[in-house]
Amino acid sequence: MSGKSRAEQRFERHLRDHLLVEYRQLMDEDQESEETLEAHALLTDAVNARATDLHLDPFPDQYRVRLRIDGMMVDAMEVSYDQGRRLVNQFKAMATLDPIPSVRCNEGSFVYSLDETDLDLRVTAIPCVSGDKLAIRVLSPPEAVQDIQELGIPSEGVEWIRRWMDATGGMFLVAGPTGSGKTTTLYALLHELKLSDSHVITLEDPVEYEIPGINQIQVDPMHDLTFANGTQAMLRLDPDYVLIGEIRDVPSAQAGISVATSGRSLMGTLHSRDAVGTITALRNLGLDDYEIAANLGLVAAQRLVRKLCPECRTKGKPDNIEKQWLRQCGREVPDETWIPVGCPACNNLGFRGRIGVFEVWQLTEDDYARILRHEDELSLRHSLIERGQPLMLDDGLAKVEEGFTTLRELLRTGVLLSHHSPSELDTQEK
Template identity: 30%
Template sequence: MKDIKEYVINYDFIKRFDIEALKKSLILPLYEDEIYSYCAVCKSSDIKFAKSCFFNLPSFINIKQDEILFYLSDLEKRYKLYNLYKSSLQSSEQNNKNFIEEFFYTLLKFSIEKRASDIHIETDEKLLIFRFRIDGRLKHIISFSIDFFKIISSYIKLRAKLDITQYRKALDGRIHEKIDEISYDFRVSFMPTISGESIVLRILDNKTVKKDLNLLEFSKPIYEGLKSISSLTQGLVLVCGPTGSGKTTTLYSILKSFDISSKKIITVEDPVEYKLSGITQINVNDKLDVSFSSVLKNILRQDPDIIFIGEIRDKLSLQIAIQASLTGHLVLSTIHSNSALNSISRLLDLNSQSFLLSSTLKSIFYQRLVLRVCPYCAFKGCEKCNYTKYLGRTAICEHLRIDDKLSSLIAKNSSLDEYKSYLKKIDYEDIYSDAKIKVKKALTTLDEVYKVLGFEDEV
């Protein structure tokens, strides 16, 4: 099956036809030359209709039905991007600025309308490929000729205050843009590749971290556990899971549950992605000698009540987290692990002293994000969900509260079997139990849970 991203779709060509007729017939026009017309079809396409519309069809390009419908959606926005791309190539360098500015703004606005978290701009030998990460999955949006690469790359570098002559090393910057009267920050990363550069723009949308805990769709036991953190005055609380599992959003929402006006809250992040009012946020920057280790070594001199460490990444960050917890501070942080129980092993692997960890660790939350069933199309696929049948994501989670028995097991550096035996005895509800609740409520599906967590007997 041919990959549609290998084609520069001619949206002028598509505009000649009735869009509703194309959708009904499941025909996607691609382009034409002086001899032939080219279009994409699927198993359910009306081939007779295609042959009546196009001249000289040498063969059909076969793709999936949902792809045809997706590329025929948002047609005006795709048409605008396509024509701005052509105008940017055809105009002189002196007159190009307005076209590329409008192209970039249109691209950013389109990504936000599609609820993207990242924009990926990638090169191969002949094409420049644009993809959006939507609900954690990359979705191809549009492709252009490679000639457009230098224009868009240079413009993004200028906006991010980066060296436009540098193509052979990694670059990082930031762009601020107001779209429909709402301010957005975009974190920009350039990485050299064998065919040019890979450019990724992370969309930093403060709306996602302004949510209260009760708006994050956690099941009741998990919500109660997260809410209880606000009553703690000291100790270590961890949220664990892989990259992109929503850990930071959860922790920021926990921070919002505190009485910020009476607390000194300091965050140490690499980098600070979301700005929160009333909280002291420190951006780690090795170039300015504001390193993770130097900040953590001096943070207690700032007289904090609550410390948020972006990630327990090494022995030093764990030592300081434990030290701060022992001296009357509440420390919130994240760690990469594949279960709440596994995070204890990860902490001990960082050479923490088990008796100190046992007296400071209070709660561990392990969470993952699963796709949410689209509420608009009853699982048929529609324009709102990009014909994927899913719209947005919801969290599934488990909460391991460190009681006296677990604290004792940590202090004795017990085996994994001893932990599991005790958790079984107290009917511990793991993440699979939470997943069952979401499936029963038709918020997600078993297939999606299996994809995210793997097949387990418990589900």
């Protein structure tokens, strides 16, 4: 599982060769024109390669440049230590960070214009043993996803979400690990809400993207604009919907509950491996069971998996690892499944882009009763399986069958890890 496929290795070599040619051309130019050209050239190539993150990793005698493309880390090139330090300083200057080697974590941002598109770049510098490591997150405007149906949410889940949007009050949480597309899902909802006759306000840290027609507030503790007093101020503005960018600590959790109990509709993201896991996460953030049961209305959990290239995908047999995992999950092993091949359209990777794998949990009276009895995740998940609730695994296998992705992608992103068949649950309980 840890090794890279031949297609991924070929793509890394191609990307590395391309970047090295451009970089050497820049090194041949005079020093004055070199000041920011190197960083700009590297950014342009990274964006053109559809990278969402750019990493500069220090080693004793060199720097390694790596890109995250469709969720996978790709080794792009290696440069000398001095050249790497110069790149780090250039990016720090662009993000208005102190170019002196870091002694603590520093964060900054800047806007980069490419082909008439403004990209918001978030820069994080942290000291390592061999020097400063730099991570740059590329935030592209989510213009392509303005309808929640385009995200890949199952039709029943879309119906539940839109029903929640038409109601008044309660919490809708989008759950998943870092980098699973939670913010994109919420912003797709905001795009729909801005077209309605509702008053929408967000309280975020940080504001990921600006959406015209939505009132977005940036948390700023240095100027006493925290989740706590920001929420109190928002409620005086009489909103219909409130978005809290991420519920990640006790203050943001309490802010979310105060919004939901006031009769407003609250949207937020939460780190959790699946929908049922949000209950444990909220409990760990200090919320009581009665607060959760009284306010939580809907949860959407998600992962991002790589999409098969439609130009070259083909049918093949599942391998032994995929068969073993499917049997452990209590699922039938198909005779054939879709597998990647590689062609010029996908840079010979076999994949291009990503798609979401979802589970949408609309809580019922039985669920609320179980929460009030302080039942754990295992019991709650077992009850969902017994009543036929579609889980993330079901949506993932449906997308595999339709040819959107592969079994190995579900396995790699952990979709298969968090679910068990009813027979396995019975065995564990005994």
